Every structure is written in structure tokens, then in C-alpha cells.
Amino acid sequence: MFLLPASVVIGLPPYASFRLGDLVLSIRTIGGASALLIAALLLICAVSLWSRPQYRVAAGVTALLVSLIALVSSNLGGFLVGTVLGLIGGALALSWTPPAAGERDRDQEDGPGSSRTRAIGITALFVGALVVVPAASPSASTTAAPSGRVWVLTASVLRLTGLQYHGVGTTRVGGATVEVLKFTASRIDITSLVQVSELIDGHLGKITAPPGSVSTATGHPIELLTLRLKGTLSLLGLIGLPVDFTPARPPPLVLPSLTFTDVTVVNTDLKHARLAIPDAKITVT
Known part of the structure; x- marks a missing residue:
């Protein structure tokens, strides 16, 4: 949720033009190539965290590093906004841990106290009109045939x-x-x-x-x-x-x-x- 807007804020300015009446402003710097690369990496990290949370450590560390690199290579990290969003997203990725088995069972219920309900409420608070319901990874809770021995x-x-x-x-x-x-x-x-x-x-x-x-x-x-x-x-x-x-x-x-x-x-x-x-x-x- 944080890395997606971070990739836009960092990658868009070097390629965008802004019109103020008859005046057209264009931010064209040598950081354009690095901004595009950093934005692409942040986008890949965001998609990875959303669809494959088991790789959260690698994606979170990458997001933190490229967000800091953006400070010196891409318009001060998207005027600081992109770097701050990237650091928050990377830190959240590293701090998140999978729920215990009992919590996963309780989350199957969509009651008012379930963590899914809380997640939707928090997302709505930060994003406003955009409500995102995360999809569970198909490999997160598969069951194998029992063998009974170690x-x-x-x-x-x-x-x-x-x-x-x-x-x-x-x-x-x-x-x-x-x-x-x-x-x-x-x-x-x-x-x-x-x-x-x-x-x-x-x-x-x-x-x-x-x-x-x-x-x-x-x-x-x-x-x-x-x-x-x-x-x-x-x-x-x-x-x-x-x-x-x-x-x-x-x-x-x-x-x-x-x-x-x-x-x-x-x-x-x-x-x-x-x-x-x-x-x-x-x-x-």
C-alpha cells in the first residue's frame, strides 16, 4: 500500500510536465534513468509483498535500500515524499510476521473483530476512497497427506x-x-x-x-x-x-x-x- 505510491512519486516527476497558465514546467534531470529503475524496483517489491508475502524479508530490505538511494539519485527521493513512503513500506514488510495457526482459523470468520475487518478499516483510513482487500496466497495453508513419522x-x-x-x-x-x-x-x-x-x-x-x-x-x-x-x-x-x-x-x-x-x-x-x-x-x- 505504501510502496505503490512511492514508486509513482519517485518515477513520475523526471518524465512529467506541469502547466501553469501559459508556462510549461518540465523537470528533466540526469536522475531520470535512476528514477525509472528505482520506481520499477519499488513496484516489483510491492507486487511481491502482496502476492508472495513469504519473500517479505528480501522485498522489505530492497525497498529500504532503494528508497534511501533515491535521496541522492532521484530528485531528493521524490521530494522526500517517495523516500518516506518507501521507508514506511519496507519497515512494515520486515516487521510483519505470519499469524499463528489458531489466528488463521479465526480469520476465516468475517466478524467485526476479525483481523481482516481491522485491516480493511486501517486501509480505508490511510487510502480514503481506495479499499484494498488482500488475497491470500494459494500456497499459504496447503495440507499434505500425513506420514506420521519424523x-x-x-x-x-x-x-x-x-x-x-x-x-x-x-x-x-x-x-x-x-x-x-x-x-x-x-x-x-x-x-x-x-x-x-x-x-x-x-x-x-x-x-x-x-x-x-x-x-x-x-x-x-x-x-x-x-x-x-x-x-x-x-x-x-x-x-x-x-x-x-x-x-x-x-x-x-x-x-x-x-x-x-x-x-x-x-x-x-x-x-x-x-x-x-x-x-x-x-x-x-
Whole structure:
């Protein structure tokens, strides 16, 4: 709501002309190209926040940075108005968190005390005649088929190809409903695989691959339900970024191909996958 007018206020003046009687004023500066770029970035951030709120951290940080850059590169940030609107929008994006499961259920009711009603009232207060009703992301509350068991995968290297993140869903584990991260991938390569799972009779089953060996999972696509993904995210093989993704702390941005090292993954289900483990050793304790 704030980033949309910010993009207009910053991007419009360098290309607009204003008429005062017989006098035509045109603000033509060298900041025209930068203003257009900043306005486009703010517009992309606004659309991203509206349609894909799970990427709010990346969009919020981008909005804050480009709003500050506009101060020195685009007519003082749209005469300060655009920068102020952009900073407010970016700060709100970073401060917002998804509602808890119980709150989401209550929000299904459109009573006078629901958060949707409050959101419409606040929007009407700021925008006046413009009333915006946010549409829920289709991937925000999907439900997966229950598996009932949790299994833990550790590996020295985990490479995910054709990866897509589908938001936070729910599944049944041990008779309780838990939130999980939903991913799909076309291929998973696992180096030095160790997989531990609880069996039906209470024993633990452990599958171990030889150190340095690469196990592969393929499918069209593989569906992965994850409680936690902890490890070091390798950026271009040069930079290692520690990450710890859970449903409460989902990934802000997911690329089509990611590589993790020293990784531990807690999963509840792996669907449509063909897993090949070379020289696997299976033990039950």
C-alpha cells in the first residue's frame, strides 16, 4: 500500500510536465534513468509483498535500500515524499510476521473483530476512497497427506536442483498437526548420507552411505515436507551463509538450485522420489 505510491512519486516527476497558465514546467534531470529503475524496483517489491508475502524479508530490505538511494539519485527521493513512503513500506514488510495457526482459523470468520475487518478499516483510513482487500496466497495453508513419522537426514553436501518453495503447510505427526515447509525438486544429490527414522515398533532405523559417496533422489517432481533445514548455504562456492529454516523462520528467497554443506534436515515426508543409495548399510537399534 505504501510502496505503490512511492514508486509513482519517485518515477513520475523526471518524465512529467506541469502547466501553469501559459508556462510549461518540465523537470528533466540526469536522475531520470535512476528514477525509472528505482520506481520499477519499488513496484516489483510491492507486487511481491502482496502476492508472495513469504519473500517479505528480501522485498522489505530492497525497498529500504532503494528508497534511501533515491535521496541522492532521484530528485531528493521524490521530494522526500517517495523516500518516506518507501521507508514506511519496507519497515512494515520486515516487521510483519505470519499469524499463528489458531489466528488463521479465526480469520476465516468475517466478524467485526476479525483481523481482516481491522485491516480493511486501517486501509480505508490511510487510502480514503481506495479499499484494498488482500488475497491470500494459494500456497499459504496447503495440507499434505500425513506420514506420521519424523526422519532426520544428515549429509556433508546437499544439492537441490529444480527447487521450488510452496510455503508453509500442515501434516499429521504422532497424532498432532504440525506445520511444515513445502518444497518440490527435480533432483536431490546427497553426499555422505546418514538417515535415521523411528520405526513403527519404537526402534530406530539407520541408513548409512559410505563417506564421500553421492546418493540421488529423482522424481517428477519430488515433494518434500520439512520441519527444519539447518546448515551452511554455499553461495557460488565462495561464501558460506549459516541458515536455519523452520515454519516459523521460512526462507526469504529460494533459487532454482541450492547447495548446502554440513546440513541436517528434519523431514516428515518424501513423495514421488526414487532414492538410490550406493552400498547402503542398514541397522536397527
